[in-house]
Structures are given as C-alpha cells and as structure tokens.
Amino acid sequence: MLNYLFRRLNLLLITALILSIIAFIISLWSNQERPAQHINLFMLYLDYMGNILQGQWGISLINQKSHMINGLIAFSSTLELCLVALLTSVIIGIPLGIFAGIYRDGILDYTIMSIALIGLALPAFWLAIMLIMLPITFDLGLPIDGNISPIYEIPMITGFQLIDSLLASDLYDLAAFIDRLTHLILPAVVLSFFLTSEIIRLTRYSISQVMKSNYIKAANTKGLTVIQIVFRHVLKNALPPIIPQLRLQLNTIISIAMTVEIVFDAQGSGVWLLTSIRGGDYLALSAAVILISGFILLSSIVIDILQMVISPTTRKMLYADK
C-alpha cells in the first residue's frame, strides 16, 4: 500500500515539476522588466517557486488583489458548476447506461445511444448559446447571466456560492440559495450534456462486459430476475472501472466549463482568464496553470486511491505487485 502511494507521489512530483516550469516560463515571458542576462535562470526559478509556496503569486493589474485569491475565487465557482453538472449527469447517466447495457442492441439501447452521440457531437458553446434562448422562448423565467442576482450581496466565506448563500440565510432566507441554484441550471445543463453522454457510454460498455461473463449466465440459470441480477452482481463489478475513465475526463470537463462560463458570463475561471488576458495581465495565466493543473493532478491521485479502496481488482493488482 505504502509502496503504491510512493509510486503515485513520485509521478506527481515529476509532473508538478514540469508544470511549475511551464508556469515559470509564462511568468518570465509576461514580466515586463526582463531580467538581466547574467542572472541565473535556475536561481530565478527557485525564487519563483519560493514565492509560490509562500502564497505570493503576484498582484493583479486589474483589481490589485492577489492572483492567488482571484484564482481561487474564480476556480471555486468553476468547480461548483462542475460538481453540480457531475451530480446531475451521474443521476441521469448511470441508470440510462445500465438500461442500454442490459438491453444491448435493443431499441432502447439504440435510442439512448443515439441521444448520447448527439450529446457528444454538439459543441458546448453552441449549445450554451441555444439554451440562452430557452427561457425567452418558453417564458421560463430562468436567469441566463452571472453567478447570482446582483440583488443579493453574499459575504464570501468558502468561495462556493451555494454554501455561502446558505450561510447568509439570516439575510435573505433561502432566496439567495435558490437564486444561485437557478443561475446554475442552464450552465450545468450544457455541461452535463457532454458528461452524461460520456457516462452513458462508459456505463453501457462496462455493464455489457459484465453481462457477458459466466457468473451472470449462472445467475440467469438460477432463475434470478433481471433486477436481482443487476443489483446483486452487475453493479458491484461494472461501476468501479468507470471511475478511472471519468478521471480522464476531468480536464475536458473543466475546460468545457470555462467556455460555458464565458457564454453565461458566470464569474468563474473562464471569465477570470479572459478578462485578465484582455487587460494584459498575463501573470494570471501562470497562476491558472499552477492552480488548475495542480487541482487536476491532486484529484487524479485522490481518485486513484479511492478506486483502490473500493475496487477489489485494483487492490489485487497491488498485492500481486508486492
């Protein structure tokens, strides 16, 4: 177990090093006052890393706040969107994937898969623009712009506005929370379109693999109903392999979320980077590299460990290695 952790951390360190060098190069390039030729690049890099570790990521030209604070606030908003989208996609995608997997090559399977394919094929930003028209055409009264209505002035505590608005319930009761939630609906729908398609595809494949195996055939001959088979045997074996696949989608999801945020003008990392670049504040780019890729790295390790805990096959591989 420890051995495994060490191996993972090793990999993490190497990747982190490469990333920090990229961030360093960007910051060098964006720095207006070029360092004199004779200064050692290595020393500069060490200086830079020292500052990063101390939380001094530079000051934004746009609002005179620290890049780290700006980045964290923006990224937490993006994460919130991703999490809400992930949750809805899992709720919708997994059952559909299971149906498609069990009745493989049936009408139900074809219908679900065609919809999933459309979901994969639609460009997110286009879908976002189309969805902006939804509340107007159907008179839904859903907000299409921003994170939360400007009426509510939510004090920032955690950076996650869903939580912050709940904490501010003494000011606005639940109105601010509901408002934040409604502001999340449309961006989350766009994002979950892509995610759900992906989850359906993965679940379907995984389920259909399990369905072919001998123990399912045995269960069938035992006379168990389909529901019993699915809950007793299939899910336990089919779901764990989906998790590492989802991990691979993490960066895609975040980058799509950033595009979607720009369309909906939600104040997340997409808008943060866009305004920074427009304002010539390129140091924000290097902060974004550290922040976003650092998050992806860390979370992929957490997912790995999580998978090891819940999946017997990965655990077995681990012990076999020993």
Added chain:
Amino acid sequence: MRFILIFTTALILSGCYQSESSLKDNLIYCPESKALSFNPQISHDISSLDATTHQLYNRLVKRDPTTQNYIPDLATGWLLSEDKLSYTFFLRENVNFHQTEYFTPTRHFKADDVIFSLQRMLDQDHSFHSVNRGMDYYFFNHPFTHLIRNIVKIDDYTIKFILKKPDITLLDSLAAHYSVILSQEYSEQLIARGTPEKIDFYPIGTGPYKFKSTNDAGITHYINHAKFWGGKVSVNNLIFDVTENNTKRYAKLLTGECDIIANPAPSQLKQMSEKPNILLSSEPTANILLWAFNSNKIPFTEKKIRQAFSQAVDQKNLLEAVFYQSATATNTLLNHQSWAYNRRSTDIQYKPQEALRTLQEMGYDFNSTITLLTPVKNSLFNHSFHKIAELIQANLLKIGVKSDILFLTQTELEKRLISGKYDTYLTSVNGKINDPDSIFRPLLSCDSTVLEGNSSQWCSKEVQSLLNLTLLESNFTTRIKNYYKLQEIIQEERIYFPIAHALRMDAFKTNISGFLVDPFTGINFQNIKKTEAH
C-alpha cells in the same frame, strides 16, 4: 428522454425562482459599459454620467426636462447684476450629504462646498485640481476658465460668480454635468487620511442615492439616501449591472434580470416594439456622426470638391442599413431640438451624376485613392463605423472615386490626425452642454486642435469672428441670427458631411414608470416607480 427530464426539472425549479424584476424594492439597470469614475467632473462618457450626475449629486441649477428653462436645484434662486458681470446665487439650507461607511458628515451643505467643487476645476493650485489626472481631460476646466474671474462667498448661503466679461452661458455651464457639488468636509478628511484620490471613486454628494459598492464584474450598488432634501425615492436599491453584449442585454430584459437596458441594438428595435410588455424610450442627443474633409489637403482644399463628395453619398441608404430607427438623418451639425437650429438650411441631395460632373470639371484625378480614417472602436452612439465606412466607399466607387478605409486604434488614430496625412475622417462628436457653442467651437474654431474636434483642420476668419462674437452676445435674437448665419456658411463650405443624429435609446418593462433621460446629463432614477411585474 433527457430533454424531458431536464425540461421538467427546469420547470419545477423555475417555479421556486423569483425573478428579480418581481421585487419592487430593487431596480436593475443594465448599461453597456462601466463608469470610468464616480465623478462627472473628470469622466464625461455617457456611462459615467448615467452612473453619477442625477443619482449621486446635485448641481446649483438644472434644466426642466419639458420646458427647457433653468430651475433651482441646490440654489433657490439667483440674480444677475446690472452690468451683467456677476451672478448672485442663494443656496438651499438643510441639505444633507451622504452618510456612508467611509464618511459621516457633521454639517449641512453650504457655500464652501460650491467653492470647493467649482474651484477644483478652475484653480490650478487647488489641492484637488490634479488629483486623478483631472486636468488631462479637455473638458475638465475648459468651460469655466474663459468664463469666471472669481467665485466669492458672501455668507454661508450666498455666493457670487464674477465673470470676466458678460457671458450668458454661465447658467448652461452650471446646469451641465461637470458642475456637480462635492463635499468639502469629505475632501479635508481624505487629505488628512492621505487618500485624496478616493474622492472620485468613493463619492459623497447630496443626490437621491448614495454609493454602496462596486465590483470587478461591473455591478454597482446604490442605496436610497434617506435624508435627501428633495423627498424620498420609491426604489430603495438601485443596481447597475454592466452587460456589454447588446443581445444579452435584451435577453436579460426579457428574463427579468434587467429592468431597464441601455442602447438596445438597432436591429432589434422592431422586434422589441412589437412586444407588449416592453417600452422603448428614445431621446434626441447632441451627438452627431460626421464625415470630415481635411481642408488642408488637396483636393479637399476646394469647396466644390467637398460639395461633390457630399453629393456622392447616399445618406438615406446609410441610415437604413446601419441605424434602422435609432437615428435621424441630418444636414446640419446642430441637433434639431436646439434653439439655434436653422430650419431653412438647404438639404444635401444624393446626386451622384452631378457629383461626377463637378469632379470632372474640377479636374479631379480619378486614378488617385483617397483615405478614409475611422476608429476601430465604436462609440456609444454609433454601432458600426465599419459598416458606414464601407457603404461610403461603395458609393464613391460608383462615380469612379477610389478610396482606402483605414481602421485605426485610438493611439494610431491620434498620431495620424496630428500628422495631417489623411483626406477624410469618419467620426462622431458629442455635445457636452446645451449651448450650440459647445458643438461649433471644437469643430470650427482656429484655436481648436484636431484632437479637440477640428478634424477638418478648418480655420476661417469669418467663422472665427462669428463664433467669438456670438459667445459674448447677450441678446438672444442676435445670437440665433448669428448661429443661423454660421450654419449657412458651413452648409455652403461643406467642411463636414453630417450624416446622422443618433437617438439615445433605452428599453424597459411596462411596470416601470417615471423614466427620465436627459440627453446631456444622463439617466435620472429619482422619480422612477416600479410596480408588480405582470
């Protein structure tokens, strides 16, 4: 399947959601851009005026929106001396300044505040004169410097303006957006704290709303000034939510995220006017879109060439293609609502054949290419310089005149204009006060530089003396006559080809009433009322 699921969830959730516009106490106004500062003394763009003049501040006098007469604001009345050289103003008593988190006033408004605010623009030694680089702006002290010799405090509530020479534009200047009254007490506190620059960004005034906060996303909060001398406003929270994209602004008006939007896209006006729950307001402005001919450069030194070029452009077509209903065609520089507007001025007609004949007679070189400068950035009242320039180019090509369009950024443009190496220039000019001089002088005076507005590099003794004479003239009829004459000269000389006066457009829901826009000083939310959304 997923469509249905998503749709029903959205429906259910939207049931819980209370659209912003249903809350009577809040009003959300969505302008196109952010205010540059919260003081109209140093920021003269429309967004800054909208965000400040009527909301945060008061002036000594203002104009009645219907009769256009001067009415008291912070002054209760005024007297003009026999020799017309001094104005005495009597000030309103018991006027409170805003009390905010960053300032608590200890006294009422008095003469010192007026002197402080106006001297800031006039007096170069004033401690706030150069704060926030106010003096960089052409209009910062321009309107007053030629006008006022001194401002004298007689007592706490009486003040006297002594003029250099009789000039009747004083009231216009005092009613203009830059004559707002700031708090002198606040300025002293700021100096003591060592942060004088905050005066323009954390504003203190006497207006119906007080500043609460503003953020990077362009959202500014104002709250009702409970001790406002002019009575209570009916909307407590005023919110400015900057939305750059005009389609998005329209969508937000429909979803109820905005109560009022500024500058709807001209192409959407027709659709908006067909919606039963949306009202459109249009207000003529002193803005003018014009095509300037560089009168210092051959061939535009010739009057006939300039005339021929104006005949070659199809103004009607331009307006229909670019502005739809959001502008009125014009043949003079003055707004048609102006008292000096000469109704009998001759029209420019679209006569390409005649233009061609004149050019041939004048020996115009059809192999040469003329330059057409135009800014890359569109102004608030002109949504597409690009399109207009291309239409002009196409019109010119019809009579065989070749032209090059140069789209330049502000800095490039300024360099080029100063160098004088251009034939024509497409631009728009905005009048700052309701006096014709504020339009004519920058455009036509020999003293006005190309960056101040004289993009035709025009200088004529006749026009100059007419401008100077009229400014000093106190007889109203003579002033009108002089301006009529001036317009006839411009018309004849064709220094500029005026294209259109853009209208200031705003759109709002039918549950909003009391909406008022002054073309010179911006939007006014003081009398606005909001009822339950339908």
